[in-house]
Amino acid sequence: MSQSIEQPADGTTGRTPVRAVPTSADVARLAGVSRATVSYVLNNTSAVRISEPTRERVREAARELGYVPHAAARTLRAGHSRLVLLPTAHVPVGPLYSGFFNDLQWALRRLDYTVVQYGSVGLAAEDAARAWAELRPAAVVSMGEVEVTPGAVEILRRSGVKAVITVGTRAAEGTHSLVLDQPRVGEVAAEHLIATGRRRIGVVVPEEPGLGMFSGPRLDGARRAAEAAGATVVPLPLAYTEESAVALAARWPELGLDAVFGYNDEYAMLLMRALQDAGVDVPGDTAVIGADDLLLGRLLRPRLSTVHIDLIEGGELAALVDDAVNGTADATGRRPLLDSRVIVRESS
Amino acid sequence: MSQSIEQPADGTTGRTPVRAVPTSADVARLAGVSRATVSYVLNNTSAVRISEPTRERVREAARELGYVPHAAARTLRAGHSRLVLLPTAHVPVGPLYSGFFNDLQWALRRLDYTVVQYGSVGLAAEDAARAWAELRPAAVVSMGEVEVTPGAVEILRRSGVKAVITVGTRAAEGTHSLVLDQPRVGEVAAEHLIATGRRRIGVVVPEEPGLGMFSGPRLDGARRAAEAAGATVVPLPLAYTEESAVALAARWPELGLDAVFGYNDEYAMLLMRALQDAGVDVPGDTAVIGADDLLLGRLLRPRLSTVHIDLIEGGELAALVDDAVNGTADATGRRPLLDSRVIVRESS
DNA sequence: ACGCGTCACTGACACGTGTCACCTATCTGA
DNA sequence: TCAGATAGGTGACACGTGTCAGTGACGCGT
Incomplete structure (x- = not known):
């Protein structure tokens, strides 16, 4: 505790054992100018005139020392x-x-x-x-x-x-x-399904935490569209795992749905595959649509319909x-x- | 229109009253103590003894002012x-x-x-x-x-x-x-393909910039495995678009490959779909393997084999x-x- | 010789924080 | 009574930067 670190002592001791991080003061000393001048040159402030030879000396000194300004000090000063x-x-x-x-x-x-x-x-x-x-x-x-x-x-x-x-x-x-406008996503999906003759529409609601603030409004939007057309909407909780999708697909006959909006493409792909494996014909028995327009959605057969969202x-x-x-x-x-x-x- | 922008409904649109940001000095003044004491209390420094009533006064003052320490000042001081x-x-x-x-x-x-x-x-x-x-x-x-x-x-x-x-x-x-060990990824993939009797192995090399530092070593690893077994490796440039995959699949007969390592699952899925559409039987004519073990790889038929990578x-x-x-x-x-x-x- | 303006630069302060050395009471033991 | 210990706190400095107000030197017109 009482051990003291060797002081740099302003030029008296030329060498410090630990190589200190160079500051603008070091640059100033090496270039033989004041610290203010260094600041003006390196930020090339237009309001102050510094002669070209001096500018070059400062820049050279900064380069030689490998000087890099200290962001924290800057923001402290700037406020x-x-x-x-x-x-x-x-x-x-x-x-x-x-x-x-x-x-x-x-x-x-x-x-x-x-x-x-x-x-x-x-x-x-x-x-x-x-x-x-x-x-x-x-x-x-x-x-x-x-x-x-x-x-x-x-x-x-x-x-x-x-x-x-x-x-x-x-x-x-x-x-x-x-x-x-998240409801709009669900709305356009539902409107499309209704327009192609579907009446009982499932809407996937992901069980993953953090997605609730998106899935809720999308569900509401789908409900709004369905109400206006006299169709029905059924929420379908689903986790992003194969098991969950298989379990949901097994219940499909009793649900009696002829369409499903899969929240997004990833959930829609997962569910569509499970449905097909369970013997459900897509889109014959049940239509499926996702959202986000991922490239991978085109790789499945049938190719996945989707809601394209233009983010800002x-x-x-x-x-x-x-x-x-x-x-x-x-x-x-x-x-x-x-x-x-x-x-x-x-x-x- | 599914997106809109709103101004702050505070009445103070853009023009906030210039209320100064409270500092530890303000807290000290309000609590009637020195700034040093404030620092000791709020960082509850163990080496210094401050009485409990004083501690509480300081904390209360900080709470009332909504004091938040200034990270830049801290790092400047701390070095x-x-x-x-x-x-x-x-x-x-x-x-x-x-x-x-x-x-x-x-x-x-x-x-x-x-x-x-x-x-x-x-x-x-x-x-x-x-x-x-x-x-x-x-x-x-x-x-x-x-x-x-x-x-x-x-x-x-x-x-x-x-x-x-x-x-x-x-x-x-x-x-x-x-x-x-990126080469290892290509190596295990190629070893697996060779072990199942394949001799002419394509290796996808993504054309997307920035992936070169991964794809190159993986290709090398595959080459190493092939050399050891007397098999052949053919690099296959591929962009992450459907068109590129279709074009590559069209050249398949002339390439005469009986297996392909798809760089990762996404490229492998893309290519596998294109191959199937071109009439290539997977895995009958050509075996396909990806990497990364994505869930979506299980959704295609046949399910995609993959190299699972345990990242740190x-x-x-x-x-x-x-x-x-x-x-x-x-x-x-x-x-x-x-x-x-x-x-x-x-x-x- | 004198005033004045321009050029090229410098001295000094402030930003907000952590910490070390010091200070004043009060208490303890003989 | 007096030296010393202890509790509870304070004053002052340093961290690295940007910038404002000066400051000396010099040229120029009268």
């Missing part, structure tokens, strides 16, 4: 960061999300933001918000998995977060909300984030951003 | 962060990776680290390293997509990064390397990261980690 926080409970699998995330990250990077995926497993909404707030992000973009309560928004706002954006099934108080483009969302951070978000109010449409193949 | 950087060029789709990433993030969080996915699209290795270094992470875990050159390692080390860990097809100089567990890697940061990791350097075994179903 705000360029972090965009992306809370995730479980990282969602699925190519739809992956592709979207890729685009978003790329676009935000282009705007000089850093995207941080931050897990908050098993935390209450406001505890999670506190954890996020520690990073003092410029914006928080919640993609529907994580609930954002008004209290959580208040915590974030109070910690200096400029923009809170939610993408989910419903608008969250106090945030810029991109409302994905990553670049578009990135622009919204930037506007919200700058306080220049357009006040156009509601704005149509995508459509869900049925792609008919062979399974319906 | 190091608890960030674990996970560079990604493209976020890889695929459930294998997603599941792994989930586990890793969860386990590291448990050890009080924050995982940051940081994209470095189109940057040279050392430029990317400089960008990572700005965040002064405690560790950098590169998952094989991004090349880590010795120069990049030097930059990271110099910026104070405690541990550089690479997970990939080969060890990287100066890092803790987890070597995934997220928790295990997290422990290694922690050890490396603390300097208590065994300096073995390289360590083989990928166990591959064939799961025979019906397609081979």
Whole structure:
């Protein structure tokens, strides 16, 4: 405890045993200028004039020392960061999300933001918000998995977060909300099935946790369409395992369904295979339709019909984030951003 | 229209009253104590004794103000962060990776680290390293997509990064390397095919960029197995589209292959379907095997044989990261980690 | 010689936190 | 009574950066 580390002692001792991380002060010393000059040169600030020979000396010194600025010190000084926080409970699998995330990250990077995926497993909404707030992000973009309560928004706002954006099934108080009309997905699926003469429609409800906020609204949408046409909707709980699908298929005769909306392509494929193995003819006895328009859906026979969902483009969302951070978000109010449409193949 | 955007319904659209972010000094003032005391209480430092009434006053004040510590200031003061950087060029789709990433993030969080996915699209290795270094992470875990050159390692080390860990097809100089034995995947696949009497084996090589560092070694492994048994290996370029698969299937007769290793399950499924549509009997004429053991592979008929890959567990890697940061990791350097075994179903 | 403007740069402060050394009462034992 | 121990706390510094207000040198017109 009383052992002291050898002091760098400002030039008196030339060598320190541990190689310290070079700072802008080191660069300044080597280049024979002040630290302010170093800062001006490396950030090439336009308001201050520094002669070209000096600029070059500074840059050379920085290169030689391998100087890299300290992001934490920067944000501390600046009072705000360029972090965009992306809370995730479980990282969602699925190519739809992956592709979207890729685009978003790329676009935000282009705007000089850093995207941080931050897990908050098993935390209450406001505890999670506190954890996020520690990073003092410029914006928080919640993609529907994580609930954002008004209290959580208040915590974030109070910690200096400029923009809170939610993408989910419903608008969250106090945030810029991109409302994905999940009921519409179920609705167009059901409308299609009804239009092709089906009357008793099953709707798969995944048992996996975390999907409830999508499956519920899709079920509701299907119900709405069925009601309007005098058809019937039956919810079908299903886990993403072969056993569960086989068990459901075994009950098929007693259910008396002539169509099923499989929540998404993956569940639909799983169920369709089980149905075929149980002797159910698709689409003769029962029509099947999924959602998400995966390539793999075309590999089964019959090819899987699906609902194609146009998610907002990553670049578009990135622009919204930037506007919200700058306080220049357009006040156009509601704005149509995508459509869900049925792609008919062979399974319906 | 199934998506809409909404403004904050707070009445304070865009323009929030400039309420200063509370600091520990504010808490101290409100509680009537010094800032040092606040720090001791909130981090409940064991070495210093603070009376229970005072502790409670401080906690109450912090609660009332909604105080949240400033991570940047903390890491600046501490000289190091608890960030674990996970560079990604493209976020890889695929459930294998997603599941792994989930586990890793969860386990590291448990050890009080924050995982940051940081994209470095189109940057040279050392430029990317400089960008990572700005965040002064405690560790950098590169998952094989991004090349880590010795120069990049030097930059990271110099910026104070405690541990550089690479997970990939080969060890990287100066890092803790987890070597995934990719050739082994191709080898076991080919050995299985040869053992069941096949002699001319096609190996799918995806045309998608970024997969080359996996597909190349797998091809080599297959070649090695074939050579040992006097069999033949033919590389088959394939893009992840139906058209590409159909085109490849059309050339099947002239290729004269009696087996194919599909790189992974997704490519294998795509190709198998195209082969069947072209009138090729699977596994009669040609055996097909994939890799990754996806559930969807069981949905096709015949069920897809596959190579099951045991990736390192997220928790295990997290422990290694922690050890490396603390300097208590065994300096073995390289360590083989990928166990591959064939799961025979019906397609081979 | 003097005022004035421009050029090229520097000194010093603030951002929010953790921690070490120090300080003042009060209590203890002889 | 007095030295010493202990409880409970505080003042001050350092971390690395960006930026504002100066500051000396120099050229120029009168």
